[in-house]
Amino acid sequence: MARIVMKFGGTSVSNTDRIKNVACLVKAEVDLGNEVAVVVSAMSGTTDQLVVWTNAVAQMKGSSREYDVVVASGEQITVGLLALALQNLGVKAKSWLAWQIPFYTDCVHGNARIVRIDTSIIRKDFGEGKVAVVAGFQGIAPNKSITTLGRGGSDTSAVALAVSLEADRCDIYTDVEGVYTTDPHFITKARKIDFVAHEEMLELASQGAKVLHTRAVAVAALHGLPIQVLSSLDKKPGTSIVEEGELVEKQVVTAIAYSTDEAKVTLIGLTDCPGVVGTIFEALADADINVDMIVQSVSQSGNFVDLTFTVSSSNINLVCNVLNVLKKDLGYIDIVYNTMVCKISVVGVGMRSEPGVAKIMFRTLAECGINIQLISTSEIRISVLISSGYLKLALQALHTAYGLDANCKFIKSNN
Amino acid sequence: MARIVMKFGGTSVSNTDRIKNVACLVKAEVDLGNEVAVVVSAMSGTTDQLVVWTNAVAQMKGSSREYDVVVASGEQITVGLLALALQNLGVKAKSWLAWQIPFYTDCVHGNARIVRIDTSIIRKDFGEGKVAVVAGFQGIAPNKSITTLGRGGSDTSAVALAVSLEADRCDIYTDVEGVYTTDPHFITKARKIDFVAHEEMLELASQGAKVLHTRAVAVAALHGLPIQVLSSLDKKPGTSIVEEGELVEKQVVTAIAYSTDEAKVTLIGLTDCPGVVGTIFEALADADINVDMIVQSVSQSGNFVDLTFTVSSSNINLVCNVLNVLKKDLGYIDIVYNTMVCKISVVGVGMRSEPGVAKIMFRTLAECGINIQLISTSEIRISVLISSGYLKLALQALHTAYGLDANCKFIKSNN
Numbered sequence: 148m149a150r151i152v153m154k155f156g157g158t159s160v161s162n163t164d165r166i167k168n169v170a171c172l173v174k175a176e177v178d179l180g181n182e183v184a185v186v187v188s189a190m191s192g193t194t195d196q197l198v199v200w201t202n203a204v205a206q207m208k209g210s211s212r213e214y215d216v217v218v219a220s221g222e223q224i225t226v227g228l229l230a231l232a233l234q235n236l237g238v239k240a241k242s243w244l245a246w247q248i249p250f251y252t253d254c255v256h257g258n259a260r261i262v263r264i265d266t267s268i269i270r271k272d273f274g275e276g277k278v279a280v281v282a283g284f285q286g287i288a289p290n291k292s293i294t295t296l297g298r299g300g301s302d303t304s305a306v307a308l309a310v311s312l313e314a315d316r317c318d319i320y321t322d323v324e325g326v327y328t329t330d331p332h333f334i335t336k337a338r339k340i341d342f343v344a345h346e347e348m349l350e351l352a353s354q355g356a357k358v359l360h361t362r363a364v365a366v367a368a369l370h371g372l373p374i375q376v377l378s379s380l381d382k383k384p385g386t387s388i389v390e391e392g393e394l395v396e397k398q399v400v401t402a403i404a405y406s407t408d409e410a411k412v413t414l415i416g417l418t419d420c421p422g423v424v425g426t427i428f429e430a431l432a433d434a435d436i437n438v439d440m441i442v443q444s445v446s447q448s449g450n451f452v453d454l455t456f457t458v459s460s461s462n463i464n465l466v467c468n469v470l471n472v473l474k475k476d477l478g479y480i481d482i483v484y485n486t487m488v489c490k491i492s493v494v495g496v497g498m499r500s501e502p503g504v505a506k507i508m509f510r511t512l513a514e515c516g517i518n519i520q521l522i523s524t525s526e527i528r529i530s531v532l533i534s535s536g537y538l539k540l541a542l543q544a545l546h547t548a549y550g551l552d553a554n555c556k557f558i559k560s561n562n
Numbered sequence: 563m564a565r566i567v568m569k570f571g572g573t574s575v576s577n578t579d580r581i582k583n584v585a586c587l588v589k590a591e592v593d594l595g596n597e598v599a600v601v602v603s604a605m606s607g608t609t610d611q612l613v614v615w616t617n618a619v620a621q622m623k624g625s626s627r628e629y630d631v632v633v634a635s636g637e638q639i640t641v642g643l644l645a646l647a648l649q650n651l652g653v654k655a656k657s658w659l660a661w662q663i664p665f666y667t668d669c670v671h672g673n674a675r676i677v678r679i680d681t682s683i684i685r686k687d688f689g690e691g692k693v694a695v696v697a698g699f700q701g702i703a704p705n706k707s708i709t710t711l712g713r714g715g716s717d718t719s720a721v722a723l724a725v726s727l728e729a730d731r732c733d734i735y736t737d738v739e740g741v742y743t744t745d746p747h748f749i750t751k752a753r754k755i756d757f758v759a760h761e762e763m764l765e766l767a768s769q770g771a772k773v774l775h776t777r778a779v780a781v782a783a784l785h786g787l788p789i790q791v792l793s794s795l796d797k798k799p800g801t802s803i804v805e806e807g808e809l810v811e812k813q814v815v816t817a818i819a820y821s822t823d824e825a826k827v828t829l830i831g832l833t834d835c836p837g838v839v840g841t842i843f844e845a846l847a848d849a850d851i852n853v854d855m856i857v858q859s860v861s862q863s864g865n866f867v868d869l870t871f872t873v874s875s876s877n878i879n880l881v882c883n884v885l886n887v888l889k890k891d892l893g894y895i896d897i898v899y900n901t902m903v904c905k906i907s908v909v910g911v912g913m914r915s916e917p918g919v920a921k922i923m924f925r926t927l928a929e930c931g932i933n934i935q936l937i938s939t940s941e942i943r944i945s946v947l948i949s950s951g952y953l954k955l956a957l958q959a960l961h962t963a964y965g966l967d968a969n970c971k972f973i974k975s976n977n
Contacts, residue, residue: 217642
């Protein structure tokens with residue numbers, strides 16, 4: 148007997164037939180003698196519609212208490228319907244909203260963080276052979292207001308619940324077969340990955356792979372919780388996300404992620420004295436702007452430096468406003484920016500022990516005639532910023548160069 | 563300054579433009595210096611859709627804990643959107659779900675009764691100049707499950723909240739201009755009524771008038787709460803429901819209600835001994851069947867009686883099943899029933915002091931050649947059961963006979 152948390156996304160519960168299908172998948176786990184908690188999202192499209200309505204009634208930016216009240220309603224429908232569908236199959240089941248469990252969060256509406264989950268009700272229901280059907284995405288703040296965890300937050304709900312329940316694993320059902328070596332909608336040679344390490348998945352999710360919410364992977368990594376990513380619509384095995392030590396073969400490069408939501412900003416002719424760079428990034432952080440890649444280079448004149456960094460392209464106007472305010476204090480010569488850039492990241496835990504990964508990347512891109520504008524690295528990742536026009540060419544070439552194409556194996560480290 | 567509860571039905575909040583319109587109506591009351599709590603229904607059509615989904619995932623009859631979880635979600639959307647729309651107009655507003663207030667009910671899912679409303683949060687918000695936007699239709703059971711009050715239950719939510727808040731009045735906004743002398747969609751000469759007594763409204767609602775939930779009127783009558791019924795879509799004055807003592811002129815007949823959901827059942831040749839009739843109605847009550855008009859008449863043979871009563875036509879099969887089970891014990895000869903009947907009720911508090919109301923009814927119907935099958939009365943109501951085919955003819959003739967046609971006044975009692 149195992150204790151598992153199953154999570155179903157919006158496309159898996161998009162209509163009543165699919166909800167009945169989900170009930171069958173849950174029943175199969177119950178019939179194996181497992182204790183099961185199920186976390187569900189809203190029907191696909193519902194949350195989008197609710198967001199449209201909130202924008203229609205009020206010219207507001209961002210989230211608020213009332214925004215969360217509206218957008219949290221979609222999950223209430225699906226938990227009730229799934230509990231009914233399970234009861235109809237003879238499975239004992241009960242729905243739970245965040246305030247009933249409760250799922251305690253902080254007060255940050257629209258992007259709340261889970262503080263603690265009281266699992267006593269669900270454990271009691273397990274004792275009575277009941278399936279707990281839990282609303283994802285939502286929480287309850289200390290002042291009893293409804294909160295939401297941000298788009299994609301149901302993944303985090305599921306993983307956090309699995310950790311709190313000391314579950315054996317968390318199965319994330321979605322509309323794709325698992326995690327791919329790169330985006331299969333874009334690169335036809337992409338392959339499904341059987342096993343991936345938590346750390347690799349964390350890099351992939353944070354570098355643009357959309358299959359899992361980054362925060363969900365971070366929580367799973369922190370607690371060593373095994374995750375399976377698999378399709379609710381067919382019965383193929385999916386991708387297992389496991390601790391690095393459990394990987395039998397460590398790929399040097401496991402997968403390639405990309406992001407097109409990038410803008411490169413350069414401050415030209417910045418005075419080269421201590422504290423200047425700190426002032427800039429402090430001001431950007433205060434405006435809630437995430438800065439990603441950062442490079443400082445000495446200007447031709449000698450006494451000045453050029454500072455280049457990347458931000459989300461949707462933030463570019465805000466960034467320019469913040470920097471313009473600082474211009475008098477900082478005394479830089481000019482700001483230039485470019486939003487026609489994209490970031491490609493190759494990720495693999497084998498990189499730690501295998502030199503030459505960067506060399507392959509630079510040679511491959513050079514052979515394609517692609518100029519690298521910025522580089523950043525972690526222990527298991529190399530990211531480059533290139534011109535958007537070369538995205539597909541670069542992905543295809545790198546996918547081949549690192550041996551990720553279907554029916555092809557490349558560098559492996561020893562176990 | 564007054565303290566008022568405003569209630570908006572599904573058609574008044576059916577899209578974001580209408581919700582913005584409702585926000586303007588609420589702001590107008592706030593600008594007058596009033597303390598305002600608003601009760602809203604789900605967008606029209608939403609609850610129907612949710613019920614369809616519950617039926618699609620499970621072959622179940624009636625309501626359950628999970629049914630209530632699903633159908634209570636519609637009000638969560640409209641309270642959040644209305645609070646946002648009010649904030650957008652510069653009005654301080656906060657949404658409240660039943661569990662947050664709380665709105666305590668019993669455990670009867672799908673048809674719960676309000677036990678107590680804790681108004682402390684709303685009174686505190688009034689003190690801070692805030693409008694409380696409250697989800698109608700829903701409640702919370704002692705075991706913290708979500709309950710619903712039955713279709714049309716938002717009227718009851720609003721009236722119960724108004725009583726608990728010791729409000730000066732409750733304004734029920736709907737898609738018609740008020741309460742009419744009879745159904746204006748059916749009888750073109752129907753007129754809007756300016757004033758109606760609680761007791762009259764209670765008789766009208768329970769005899770088929772659909773403008774207000776019967777339980778809402780009963781609660782208002784019990785506590786002497788003034789109600790206004792008016793349109794959210796135009797600015798005409800509506801109908802005031804007040805205590806009988808406040809009526810300046812008491813109509814002998816204020817309005818005529820009708821119901822087509824009627825079936826007449828006759829048990830022929832029932833043994834005439836004590837306890838038999840009690841056994842029958844006890845069995846029907848145990849099967850949750852409401853019996854309305856009842857007549858017992860001596861059979862031609864002398865030792866037997868015929869028992870006739872009416873039930874909702876949707877219950878007719880269930881009634882026959884219950885009676886068939888009893889046949890051996892009761893020894894009646896036959897059951898006959900007829901669903902091609904309708905009930906017409908004339909209502910007016912002036913009836914108490916004015917004889918001759920029944921005479922007009924019987925004469926008018928006789929002149930139309932309409933046979934009366936059953937009669938029942940209260941102090942302020944006369945109801946007759948007639949063949950369905952004569953419904954419109956009877957309504958038109960009675961509307962004229964009692965002086966209810968537009969631009970026409972008939973019998974008035976002294977003040």
